[in-house]
Amino acid sequence: MTLAVCAGLTLCALVVGAVIHDETGTGGFWVGLGLATVPLPFVVLAVRWLCAVTPVGWRAWSLAFGWGACVATLVALTVNGLVVQWLTDQPARLAPTQPDTLELTLIAPMVEESAKAGALLVVWLRGMARGHGVLVGLAVAGCAAAGFAFTENVLYLGTAFAQDQRLGVWGLWDSATVVTFVVRMVLAPFAHPLFTGLAGLGFGLAVAFGPTLGRWRPALPLVGLGLAMALHSVWNASTSLSLFGFGAVYLLVMAPLLGTLGWVAVTVRRRELRSIRRTLNHYVAAGWLAPGEPAALGSPGARARARRSARRAGGAAGARAMAEYQRAATELAHLRNDAARGRVPDDFTGRERALLHSLWTHRAFASPTTLATAHAPARASGHAPPPSTVPSG
Known part of the structure; x- marks a missing residue:
């Protein structure tokens, strides 16, 4: 079983890597890959902190990360484009310079959050210990989201570097690579983990309170997934707003929700x-x-x-x-x-x-x-x- 899982993840990784390489070129691919690794140590530390008292091994966290980085990304790249083309009769680019509003605010949040939640569903079906439900749900969600964000960062940073090369832009303030790095890695490195963390919280609560919920137990994961999609949609929509509108969403929605999710994790852990x-x-x-x-x-x-x-x-x-x-x-x-x-x-x-x-x-x-x-x-x-x-x- 382990070999089959590794083979499946490797195949997905090769396909995703080939697609991104085709979009970014060799130089952009390696630059994007290098810059996308910057937040990974913080992800490892966060997961270790969350799961310091949970009996779940590194294989489970590796599977969740690999699922997000390979399987969920491949699903998103494939389905996003197919749905956009079906609805608009126009092909969707992998990293569009003028993203379609429909894809950004409706299709991408639904497809991507569903794909990332697949890792949570696997852990759910294998049996998540009731006493560890919330922490494990948050940690699995965080790993899957971090994997997805990693691959997405390779794509967007590599595309930005390729654009800078084509335009001959190497200045610090004019560089698309620098702007992309600041927005995705400095201002909002927590975005995907926050979205999927809401789904993880729903799964975790369903496990923790399963016996008292009866037939309503599946409702909590669905509610969590719905909230993840809604927040993802709001965040994507904010990127097309003015600087003031974007800042308002960042400070009034994203930051408080991140703080609340962190408070939940600290409280449950204690x-x-x-x-x-x-x-x-x-x-x-x-x-x-x-x-x-x-x-x-x-x-x-x-x-x-x-x-x-x-x-x-x-x-x-x-x-x-x-x-x-x-x-x-x-x-x-x-x-x-x-x-x-x-x-x-x-x-x-x-x-x-x-x-x-x-x-x-x-x-x-x-x-x-x-x-x-x-x-x-x-x-x-x-x-x-x-x-x-x-x-x-």
């Missing part, structure tokens, strides 16, 4: 951390965890230090053991917390037993390392004390 620390104390009393571990397992910093120490002490096998130990403890906390709130799944006993077995399997190695790095950042930069058992394989 609540999850408190829940982990509080709920895991039940397993300390039962002997499954050592005193002090709930505080460490509910601290992103302590978890990161423990993973680094585990890798130094046990190599790749040690890192996997620590990651599995933290995942099992986090899932236990959310499972128990849901049960305490009356949301007891039918397979509660079996899931709890499986998670406890995983916890116990890695405890001899992971517990001492977790405790040793819990309150000692300086010591964590050195070697962890030898664990009682180093996992093999």
Whole structure:
């Protein structure tokens, strides 16, 4: 399955790359590709922050990014042009200099947001842990949107560079490349993640409150997707307004919504951390965890230090053991917390037993390392004390 997914993403990437190269030329393609990588480190940091306490691996985030960068982009490039041509009998350019109003404000938002939301649908269908719904929804949406924006930035920056070359424009203030970079990478690098983040929030809330929503559960993802399309449409329309109109949309609509979405993420993350620390104390009393571990397992910093120490002490096998130990403890906390709130799944006993077995399997190695790095950042930069058992394989 993994090979098939990688092959599919690679094929989409080759097709999209060929289309963009044809539009921008070789020089524009490589300039656009280089400049489009500038925001990627910030995307990685944001996702790591969002998912510091969620048991979702890097493969899921890579899939979401690849989906946005390859699949969603290919869908948008294909469908946007076909729909515009069908409605107007005029072919749509890949990066038009005078974008058609219909495409900008109606077709593109609907097609692009639906395509990016495909990554959320995949995670939804595979089963998103209820306790992590909102954070995972926001993170998957952010990754898919960042991938889409990356490919789109390659196209627009490469096209602008090719235009500068044709016109012989190399001045800083006259350069289309500089203007495009400032608008897309400085003023609005958050645009696509904000749009798709609304859809991610809808999916996440549907997962978090699924049992209480009944047959209305699918409505939340649809509402979130509709809001994403509407905001995308408003933003695209604002680019054709005067400077004052554009600034008003930017300051009165985009910035407040981004701040609100950030506040939601911070609030949910803090609540999850408190829940982990509080709920895991039940397993300390039962002997499954050592005193002090709930505080460490509910601290992103302590978890990161423990993973680094585990890798130094046990190599790749040690890192996997620590990651599995933290995942099992986090899932236990959310499972128990849901049960305490009356949301007891039918397979509660079996899931709890499986998670406890995983916890116990890695405890001899992971517990001492977790405790040793819990309150000692300086010591964590050195070697962890030898664990009682180093996992093999």
